[in-house]
Amino acid sequence: MLQEGSTVRLKVGISSCLMGDEVRFDGGHKRSAFATDELTRHIDLVRFCPEVGIGMPVPRPTIRLEKHANDGSETVEAVVPKTGEIVTTKLSEFADKIQIKAKDLSGYILCAKSPSCGMERVKLYDPETGHARKEATGIFASRLQENNPAMPLEEDGRLNDPHLRENFIMRVYVYGQWKQIEDTPTKNNLLSFHSSCKLLLLAHNQQRYRELGKRLGEADTVNAEFATQYIRDVMEALSEPASRRNHTNVLQHIQGYFKGDLEHQQREELSDIILQYHDGILPLMSPLTLIKHYLREFPKEYLENQWYLNPYPVDLKLRYGL
Numbered sequence: 001m002l003q004e005g006s007t008v009r010l011k012v013g014i015s016s017c018l019m020g021d022e023v024r025f026d027g028g029h030k031r032s033a034f035a036t037d038e039l040t041r042h043i044d045l046v047r048f049c050p051e052v053g054i055g056m057p058v059p060r061p062t063i064r065l066e067k068h069a070n071d072g073s074e075t076v077e078a079v080v081p082k083t084g085e086i087v088t089t090k091l092s093e094f095a096d097k098i099q100i101k102a103k104d105l106s107g108y109i110l111c112a113k114s115p116s117c118g119m120e121r122v123k124l125y126d127p128e129t130g131h132a133r134k135e136a137t138g139i140f141a142s143r144l145q146e147n148n149p150a151m152p153l154e155e156d157g158r159l160n161d162p163h164l165r166e167n168f169i170m171r172v173y174v175y176g177q178w179k180q181i182e183d184t185p186t187k188n189n190l191l192s193f194h195s196s197c198k199l200l201l202l203a204h205n206q207q208r209y210r211e212l213g214k215r216l217g218e219a220d221t222v223n224a225e226f227a228t229q230y231i232r233d234v235m236e237a238l239s240e241p242a243s244r245r246n247h248t249n250v251l252q253h254i255q256g257y258f259k260g261d262l263e264h265q266q267r268e269e270l271s272d273i274i275l276q277y278h279d280g281i282l283p284l285m286s287p288l289t290l291i292k293h294y295l296r297e298f299p300k301e302y303l304e305n306q307w308y309l310n311p312y313p314v315d316l317k318l319r320y321g322l
């Protein structure tokens with residue numbers, strides 16, 4: 001997909017306060033160094049502050065999520081405790097309002113714990129007892145996800161984990177590829193997408209790769225509905241962690257393509273490095289670097305088209321910790 005040094009720039013949405021904008025309830029921000037210093041070199045970050053977007057001032061009274069009973073069913077409401085105002089509908093409508101812009105996004109970075117932007121484990125209060133459980137999703141984040149079910153979402157705090165960070169950015173770039181064919185979901189386009197995604201999918205979920213390939217191969221017609229379900233399943237499979245074992249299988253699969261090119265000693269060395277990666281002695285970068293070296297020497301179109309080998313710009317250094 002992305003050749004090293006590529007100038008392709010994707011758009012990713014982000015909570016404004018993570019960009020350093022002083023829009024929080026207390027007039028502060030939560031600047032994310034990874035987003036502002038690293039990602040902006042390659043990605044256009046498009047900022048939104050839902051609370052400011054619905055007309056709330058800075059600084060402002062806090063909002064909290066509350067569990068309310070309505071006609072026998074429970075709802076989650078965003079409430080301003082100081083005034084009693086319920087702003088749930090306004091926050092949901094703000095997500096709908098930005099949907100035209102969100103359609104161009106390949107991912108979204110959300111500010112953790114916020115009753116508007118939090119992706120998970122946001123405090124949900126029981127107004128009767130005053131007790132809170134960390135079990136809700138922010139109102140804006142929830143509607144954003146509903147409107148864009150396949151789009152990768154992640155929270156700022158989780159991006160400090162090298163595995164989660166790598167996984168999110170990889171999904172952003174895969175989804176960016178999808179955006180290029182989203183409006184022309186022909187069977188050929190989907191087959192080509194599936195083929196380039198093959199090794200990535202195998203590293204994350206082998207069974208899902210095969211199921212999706214079978215479904216695609218057997219489909220008489222591919223329409224928008226089929227494509228929507230397909231990409232949701234792909235993105236879900238890619239969000240699963242890639243195990244060392246699966247990576248090892250993929251690396252050995254790639255190694256097979258060089259069978260006729262490498263001398264005995266070179267083959268032994270590559271096998272050895274793959275096994276040392278498998279045993280946790282070497283990082284993933286070690287076998288990948290050697291494989292890319294051989295790929296430059298013995299070009300192979302099939303492998304060059306595999307996003308697994310160049311999922312995102314190398315200088316993001318996302319595979320260093322894997």
Ligand code: SF4
Binds near residue numbers: 015050111
């Ligand atoms: S968490 Fe969301 S609503 Fe709160 S300040 Fe940041 S962008 Fe605005």
